[in-house]
Amino acid sequence: MFTSTEIRGRARTKIIATLGPASSDPKMIAALARAGADVFRLNMAHGGPEEQQPKVDAIRAVSEEIDLPLGILADLGGPKIRLGDVEGDRMLCETDAEFFFVEGDVSSAPNELTCTYEPLVEELSVGDMVMLADGTVSMRVEQKLADRVRTRVIQRGVIRSRQGINLPDVRLSAPAISVVDHQHALWAAKAGVDFVSLSFVRAPDEVRALRDILRSAGSKAPVVSKIEKREAIERLDEIIEASDAVMVARGDLGVEIDVAQMPVEQKRIVNTCHRYQKPAIIATQMLDSMHESTRPKRSEVTDVANAVLDGADACMLSGETAIGKYPLEAVQMMNRICLAIEESIAGRPPKADANPKPTLHPITRAVVQGAGEMAYSLKAKLVFCASHSGATALGLSQQRSFVPTIGVSTSEKTLRKMSLYWGVTPLRHAPAQDMQQLIRHADRWACSVGLAKKGDRIVIVGGSHLAAGPEQKEMARGVHDIVIVHEVEGE
Template identity: 50%
Template sequence: MTRPSLEQACTKIVATVGPACESIDMLAALITAGVDVFRINTAHGKQADHEFKLNNIRAASDRVGVPVGVLLDLSGPKIRLGELREEPLYCDLGMEISFVRGESNAPNELTSTYKKLVDELSVGNRVMLADGTVSLKVESVQKDRAVCRVTAPGEIRSRQGINLPGAALSVSAMLPADIENAMWAAKNGIDFVSLSFVRKAEDVRTLKSLLTSHDCNALVIAKIEKPEALEHLEEIVEAADGIMVARGDLGVEIDVAETPLAQKRIIAMCKEKVKPVIVATQMLESMHHNSRPTRAEASDVANAILDGADACMLSGETAIGDHPVKVVEMMSRIMTATERALSHDMFDRTITNRVHPITTAVTYAATNIAEAIHASLIVIATRSGGTAWVKSKSRSRIPTLGASDNNDALRRMNLLWGIKPIATSQLDDTQMLMTEICDWGKQVGYLKPGDRVVFVTGSGVVDRAHNLVLVHTVE
């Protein structure tokens, strides 16, 4: 049996893999520090690079004995600058900048990875560069050129992102590179696949269909970072298996002042629909180079947890930062301290179509029983992880094991709040499962004689449902 740490935070940590942490030793250290899911960002590198990272993640997972999940982040229709003639280029206030079709002939002529950009710009459109630090306004559009004026000055570099708030683009939700990467994910048993710049539920269903056609059961995470996504939020949350609040591009596409409330709205919708939600971007940004975060960053992580986030994501902090392990340890500390303020909702009866309604009712009841008798541990026997999905939304802080003999389910439970995956070979024998778990708990010091453990499992009488709750006293 693997040995999860019940002392670590209930809120999950997603860490991006990059040059600073892609070795097996560093990945193993990050898992030990508290990482539950590793993110591979397809916006950087080729499939050979992704495969190298995946192999190292799995080797590190085997070394530590923890079945961590892997999220492949499809870049989607991210529009980027082409190569600049002058690197970097400082854009002065009032400076004229043109987007041109083909190649640029002057420093103030920019190209784009989106070939139809000039065609789809209109006079008056705003163009945001370098994560919104530089702002332009379109003044005229000709056949092969869109002339803009700098309204907010700053420095830009090749391949930086272009955001077009308010512009209606015809670009597909998945580019050919995304389709190739999704098929690679299916072939390599990736646990989660996230899609960038989702605009409507159909974008999610398209990716799901592609994965299903390749016999892949990876969970699809929709990234909310466009105004159109906020307009169709409920349908997108319904269609997706999980949501990511991608605040980097979202804070450029909408007024940055509206981003905090948008985050709260997204999290609330995910809670209503019983879907896990990840809050991402600049959570501990200053720890790229500093060994401690700012107080504002610590508050940002804490408030995401208080809002109801299931996971928080680290991007450059672990991928290219100076202190990957320290940043994970710090995030775990903030999470653990914040979670003390959370309380279990005894009356939460949210129904999800992911599991049998009897399973939903039994899981909520078991959690309430565990709270009432001050149980030391809850154990959920599950093959798919669906029952653990229901339990995670209760926000009960009683340590909870998701016991499964399915490796895919074990890895995917890493995204569920408060669920610690543990492998077992006794899923069909309740008595043997109780013995195995209690022996393990006593061996590692989590259980002692007299402690109460609540088990959620099935009797076999009701097909495909958990209908059995057992309260066991440790001998």
């Protein structure tokens, strides 16, 4: 486990790093983890189980090597619509130029475009907008014919083969979970992946369907809903309530809705996640210029800072770590920015339990709130949280207390789940089944790593299973959580 300096050097806001050609070597994974990466993302749209399994094995080996639980997020591709092959792989679309989207996968002229979504021509209507190349090129449907639609370029730009297509006002019939996604979800369950994200979520039933697939394969991995469709914005509360965590996927969302509205929706999504006590992840182009540069743009630094100030639980790096030239520097920079912003707001009291949705047992919720307030008012050096499922640790995380929280559990899967919880540092090898043993361990460990000294206070939160002995366990029947304030005895 890390020293006190290393623990204090990690941001409370968690960092998700996408693995790819630039970062899949075990030495690089270890370096990224030491630099601040807590969760590693596997993009299933860019590689199936055969390519991703070695990355899972490498992450697990690194986790053991550095003695830090690391999470793995499998990101399902979802019903992403892409262009087919474009003549010369690149084409300039001039304003007012006409292009035809045709059925099938073969075009007979340069201005005929194909796509991977077979029913596209049938489901488009006159007046619909077709957005290409992350919204940099836009076309309007002007005529619908038997086997094609005629469009006119409204915003000029360059398109390339296999780029994404966004259809902001079109209700598509494509299933949220394709056959390939289903297979990838089953692999993720078998591989013991810690989180599985669903792309292009439109309705809560789609979230529940993915959870059923994972459960049928014996996995309890939390489901992360990616908010990147207008339909998801319209049913936001329902989707967040059905999810275990949420990702604001700003790339596609910024095309599906008015880009000027994007910051407003980002804040609304994060605030809604707080009401439901669900982790919120901010993703896409956070440090985009670091694909090619060791230094980000000032606007990108401000973007990350605003995500932290908004209350994001985690920020995600995509191409910056997957294919960029400076993956390690990108994680280091993300960690530096988060630390700087957190330092500017440190010292605030824990966030009040302002009418949250009932995701925690009411007794647990009250105890967690009390523990956070006690730690703050008593100037405790640490909060130790023993959590079997991770729910109590998540409850503490959602308070945004700046008293360091150490999460312990008898379950390695629960510890890896904590890798996504804001401000919670998962710790292995702690006796999480006996309160007296846990107190002694917390005392010794905090002193050994330099986080506390004799006379300091530690707050310990745990469930009734921590009561020692049959008489105490009988007395603890019906008790959901215990809070103890311990004065460190030291050596």
